[in-house]
Amino acid sequence: SQQGEEDPQALSIQEGENATMNCSYKTSINNLQWYRQNSGRGLVHLILIRSNEREKHSGRLRVTLDTSKKSSSLLITASRAADTASYFCATVNQGGKLIFGQGTELSVKP
Amino acid sequence: DGGITQSPKYLFRKEGQNVTLSCEQNLNHDAMYWYRQDPGQGLRLIYYSQIVNDFQKGDIAEGYSVSREKKESFPLTVTSAQKNPTAFYLCASSMGRRLNWNSPLHFGNGTRLTVT
Numbered sequence: 001s002q003q004g005e006e007d008p009q010a011l012s013i014q015e016g017e018n019a020t021m022n023c024s025y026k027t028s029i030n031n032l033q034w035y036r037q038n039s040g041r042g043l044v045h046l047i048l049i050r051s052n053e054r055e056k057h058s059g060r061l062r063v064t065l066d067t068s069k070k071s072s073s074l075l076i077t078a079s080r081a082a083d084t085a086s087y088f089c090a091t092v093n094q095g096g097k098l099i100f101g102q103g104t105e106l107s108v109k110p
Numbered sequence: 111d112g113g114i115t116q117s118p119k120y121l122f123r124k125e126g127q128n129v130t131l132s133c134e135q136n137l138n139h140d141a142m143y144w145y146r147q148d149p150g151q152g153l154r155l156i157y158y159s160q161i162v163n164d165f166q167k168g169d170i171a172e173g174y175s176v177s178r179e180k181k182e183s184f185p186l187t188v189t190s191a192q193k194n195p196t197a198f199y200l201c202a203s204s205m206g207r208r209l210n211w212n213s214p215l216h217f218g219n220g221t222r223l224t225v226t
Contacts, residue, residue, distance in 0.1 A: 033214060040219075040222075041219050042200055042217030042220055043200070045215060088153070097155050097158075103152055
């Protein structure tokens with residue numbers, strides 16, 4: 001049962017540009033989490049934003065949450081080649097389990 | 111350094127054989143999880159455990175089995191009953207005895223299983 005859906009599925013940008021990825025979900029949430037996955041590796045937690053928060057920052061990352069639209073966005077500013085990875089949002093579904101979306105594959109070209 | 115160790119990184123098996131994937135953590139986390147990742151399908155939850163000697167089925171538990179005899183270890187067995195076992199398997203852990211999903215998951219680097 002898919003809870004979070006990322007958009008776009010793939011994104012290609014030049015180094016120095018900003019990258020924006022979106023996540024939409026279906027049911028009410030307590031929090032929404034973003035993870036990064038480098039090719040062939042495990043996921044790394046980036047940011048957790050609670051349902052009563054609207055925006056959160058961590059370094060070059062900015063996450064927004066709009067519970068009325070059931071959507072979140074992840075912005076990476078001044079992207080670097082090392083940001084090349086897949087990015088996943090995760091929320092808790094109606095069954096009470098953490099469900100991951102299909103991810104956005106980001107490619108940052110030097 | 112604390113972390114989660116999955117072994118082996120690559121595993122090859124013949125169809126009809128059971129295979130066990132190892133997952134060990136030294137983070138002192140109570141909860142542990144197994145996810146399966148297929149291309150274009152994101153991660154799907156197989157099993158999770160909140161405490162030693164207890165575990166629950168996730169969304170795709172059929173054909174899999176787990177045990178949690180020690181806090182540090184949560185091995186996954188892929189049985190011959192799993193119809194499409196070739197995939198990338200990820201183990202994770204999180205703090206907290208109660209399953210509240212408010213704690214970030216820490217992942218291992220996965221085991222890529224190929225069954226022919």
